[in-house]
Amino acid sequence: MALFLKYFSGIQGNSCNRVSYPTRTMCVLQGTSVDISCTYSHPSNQPLNYKYWFKWRANQEPSDLQADSEYEGRAEYHVEETGRSTLRITDLRDTDTAEYRFTFKTRKHEWKGSLHGTTLTVTGLSVEVTPVAMVTEGQRVTLTCITSCPLADKPSYIWHQNNGSVNGSENPENQLVLDPVGPQHAGSYSCSVRNYPHLRSPEETLTVQYAPNTPSVSVSPSGEIAEGSSVTLSCSSDANPAANYTWFKEHDDSVGESGQNYTITNITSELGGHYYCQAHNAIGHHNSTLLFINVTDQSSSLTTVAVRTVAVLLVTMVIFLLIFLWMRIKRASRKACGQRGRPDTGEGSLPDPEYDDILHLTNRLSPAAQRKPIEEQDDIYNATIHISHSEDQEVPHCWADSPDQSDHTKQPPSLHVSCDHAFHQLNLCVLFILNEMCLFFTALQGNDDWTVTYTSSNVCSLRGSTVDISCTFKYPEKQHDLSTTVLETLWFTKEDRNHKPVDLLSDADYTGRVESSCGEISCIGSSCNRKCTLSIRDLRQSDSAVYNFRFKTNQPGGEHTANPGVALTVTDLQVKVSPRDNRTRNLECDSMCANAAISWYRNGQRAAQGRSYWVYINSINSYSCAVEGYERLHSPSVCKSTPQYADMRPDGIDLYSMFFHSHHISAV
Structure with missing residues (x-):
């Protein structure tokens, strides 16, 4: 009976x-x-005396997990x-793998707590590569993110x-x-799980072996090689393992040379021809x-140099002759202009204006910008060479009515060079004249490849x-049985320490302001041509320079730069004030930019x-001017600080009376 009661109470x-x-x-996952x-x-x-969780250990008395030093600051009980x-256990570690009761x-x-509780397993991530971590291009590779459970x-x-x-990949x-x-695909790989991208597996490196890419070859020095000199050929290709x-x-067998560089010393003409590397x-x-x-051969080279030297001397003599003739013609034309029925205006009268028909604003100016007559400048700023036959060529002002100008159909090739007050520097003027003459003589010589x-x-x-x-x-x-490929085009104004052109696209002075584009390639017969354009925004006066174009091909000596290039002048507008009469x-x-169409603004209104x-x-008004099409780029204004009175012109023309004391005129 006692045993039964004890059992029942249990x-x-x-x-x-x-x-x-x-x-x-x-x-x-470890770390979560x-x-x-x-x-x-x-x-x-x-009522309860106490309650807590503990980590079960065989043959050990339970102890409160919050008092365990291994879980300090990481274990808490939710109310x-x-x-x-x-x-709740935070920042899980491998050692936290255990049974909790x-x-x-x-x-x-x-x-x-003698009954089993909850068994926790803390695992990390690892990457397994199948079949192996070093494979050959074209194989199938599987990467598996592995956990222990x-x-x-x-x-x-x-x-x-x-x-x-x-x-x-998610x-x-x-x-x-x-x-x-x-x-x-070569590189180091690791894996993680969503919401825990920072808990990555250790990296596993995948190595991919592949055959060499198409090698690139170069020769030093480039261009024509004189007999007896030394030349080095270089070859490089991306490959793994290294090539x-x-x-x-x-058309020959191997030259018997191996290695990335091949040097030929004391070269002869028989050794010239086409080479390639494998x-x-x-x-x-x-x-x-x-x-x-x-x-x-050296003798041929010397002959070529001598011929070129003589040609340069002849061209120089012709240039000086043209300049001399131009000076004589100019003096004669001025004299003729002064005697052509012009009324005698007195000793202090201004000479007749000459037309400047070469300078113009950029093609982005308004179409209303037309050529205007300008006052003749000092000779150091005004130089003109004019040889013309074109029906569209403008005739100088003092020749406009001459009877002997009626026939322009049979004339030699035209050359018109002008330097006027737009180039207020003698060196730019000289550069411009030489540039135009170079273009002129290139045209006379005929087509060039x-x-x-x-x-x-x-x-x-x-x-x-x-x-x-x-x-x-x-x-x-095509040249030397090799089709020509354009490898590089660039615009530049200066060179680096190694005398290499500095591409404007990478020049810090033009960052964010330049764009370069080239159109489609057009081939006619055996020649190809292509148009390229350089665009410069937000022009600064420091942008005034000579801009050259360079292109590079795969042909021997296939680097070509056209000198001189385009002379760009960046200018501002200014209002000049001069007396007209007492009032x-x-x-x-x-x-x-002398030939632009100009608009005037009074108090900001046209x-x-x-x-x-x-x-x-x-x-009380202020006045400024601007080029049509660029109205936002006004000149500094001129004004009178203290008004006295204003008066409308009696003829009704839209002009307010202005009373400027000449010594009070200032720019604002």
């Missing part, structure tokens, strides 16, 4: 005191957090509804290559398939394009505006057109 006690765990096993829960019950008339408890004690009962929340996996995410599958694998090189001459490794091989070596033709040899533009500088370059479609002043809009504008002496 059953009754077990039914009133119990702990249950909804999840018996958990797999969680986990919540482990349980429910418990005890007689309501027996929840009666009969339920949750343990819950215990409590009432006044009459202590739950020993299936993660509880079935996350999406993310792949990283060389510290960057692989596009489209998916529920833990594999990344590269099929076929290529050189671009070995063997040299060949066209790059090879264990995966495969590839041949380079042909490289032509042009060997000339390699040429660069600039649309305009000089351009004048306003500061703050945009300018386009264009050229067309020409080259043979009026003449305002003149002055700029280095008032008149024309280069000159006359006003009365006093006024």
